Every structure is written in C-alpha cells, then in structure tokens.
Amino acid sequence: SNPAILELNDTLRYVTVSNNASLNGSWTIRRPTKDLTLNMFTNFQKVDDQSTVERLNELNSYASTFSAVWKWKATDLVFGPSLQYYRYDLTARTQERFGFGLQVGKSFWEKRLSTRFHSTLSQNDTDGLRDGTVGMHRMTFRYRLRKGMSISWSNSYRHVHSITRRNFREWRSRLRYGFRF
Numbered sequence: 001s002n003p004a005i006l007e008l009n010d011t012l013r014y015v016t017v018s019n020n021a022s023l024n025g026s027w028t029i030r031r032p033t034k035d036l037t038l039n040m041f042t043n044f045q046k047v048d049d050q051s052t053v054e055r056l057n058e059l060n061s062y063a064s065t066f067s068a069v070w071k072w073k074a075t076d077l078v079f080g081p082s083l084q085y086y087r088y089d090l091t092a093r094t095q096e097r098f099g100f101g102l103q104v105g106k107s108f109w110e111k112r113l114s115t116r117f118h119s120t121l122s123q124n125d126t127d128g129l130r131d132g133t134v135g136m137h138r139m140t141f142r143y144r145l146r147k148g149m150s151i152s153w154s155n156s157y158r159h160v161h162s163i164t165r166r167n168f169r170e171w172r173s174r175l176r177y178g179f180r181f
Contacts, residue, residue, distance in 0.1 A: 019046045033074065039067045060089040069103070076107035076114075084122060096125040097134065116140045124162065132162040148180040 022043045029036045043063040062085075069080035082101040087094070099122025107114040118138045124131040135158065142152040154174045161167050 017048045019048075020044070034070055034072045037069045037071070037080075039065070039069070041065045058091050062087040067101070067103075076111060078103065078105035078116070082120070084120065093127050095131075097122045098125075099123060099134075112144045114142045116142075126164055131164050132160065132167075134161075135159045150178045152176045152178070 020043070022041070024042075025040045027038045029038075041064065043061075045059075045061045047059045049058050064085045065082060067080055067082035069078060071078050080103050082103070084097070084099050084101065086097040088096075099120055101118065101120035103116060103118040105114060105116035116139070118136075118140075120134075120136045122134045124134060136156065137158075138154060138156040140152060140154040142150055144150045152175070154176070156172045156174075157169070158172075159167075159169045
C-alpha cells in the first residue's frame with residue numbers, strides 16, 4: 001500500500017503517475033541559395049498505474065523522428081525526407097512502428113499563400129511480428145491575412161492495414177485561424 005494514496009471504501013480511485021522526457025533539436029545551415037534544416041525529436045513517456053481498486057494497463061512509449069528540410073530561397077520551394085520510430089510497451093504486448101515520410105511545399109504571392117503536402121508510410125510490428133502498414137497523407141493551405149494573422153485549411157487521409165486488428169480509413173479536415181501578438 002502506498003502511503004500517498006488515501007483509500008476510501010466507498011469511492012473508486014484511479015491513481016496514475018506519468019513521467020515524460022523529451023529532447024527536441026533543430027539546426028539550420030544557411031547558404032546564399034538554399035537553407036538546410038535538420039530536426040530531431042525524441043520522447044520517452046511512462047505511465048505507472050498505482051490504483052488500489054483496479055489496475056489499468058501500464059504503458060511505456062518511445063518516439064523518435066529525424067528530418068532534413070531544404071528550402072530554395074529563389075523559388076520558395078521546400079522539400080524534405082524524414083524517418084520515424086515509435087514503440088509502445090504495454091502490459092500484454094509490444095507494438096513498434098517505423099517508417100519514412102516526405103514533404104513538399106511552395107509559397108506564392110510574396111509568401112502570403114503557402115501549400116504543403118506531407119506523406120508518411122510506416123510498418124507496424126506487434127510482439128516482433130509484422131502487423132501491416134499505416135499511411136498518413138496531409139495537404140495544407142495557409143493564407144496570411146496580414147502580419148500576425150492567418151487562416152489555414154488542412155485535409156488528411158489515414159489508412160491502416162492490419163493483420164491482427166480491424167482495417168480502417170478516415171478523412172479529416174481542419175480549419176484554423178491564427179492570431180499572434
């Protein structure tokens with residue numbers, strides 16, 4: 001029994017402790033005609049269930065991504081590949097996802113309108129066995145109304161092909177208004 005948990009006989013209490021550590025880095029190499037930006041992100045999260053009544057699944061998750069993005073200044077063209085790795089250690093199983101992505105973008109009208117297409121394809125493993133693929137494709141349009149104010153519209157399509165779980169496909173659309181002061 002944990003002395004920090006107050007046990008009440010007439011109440012269901014779920015107690016979880018989350019630990020999260022992230023490291024995010026970016027480095028830009030500037031050249032007269034194009035810039036190269038290297039991005040790295042890694043994250044560890046642990047969720048520890050300390051409930052006395054009913055135990056939930058415990059979870060450790062790891063995430064790492066790396067990308068390189070080139071931007072050509074004269075044409076406002078953006079291009080970049082990426083690599084991703086995710087791991088979820090659950091009480092009953094381990095899931096891993098690894099894959100690659102690609103993004104392409106372009107700005108128009110003195111950078112008032114920008115478009116970006118981003119696509120990823122990943123392989124899923126469950127307990128070390130292949131378990132299908134996941135694809136995510138997103139197209140975003142952003143229009144700068146004036147300094148510090150913009151509106152964006154994003155459409156994404158996700159498809160999951162799994163051997164052990166239900167396959168599915170979904171479309172999502174998002175409209176955003178941004179104001180920065």
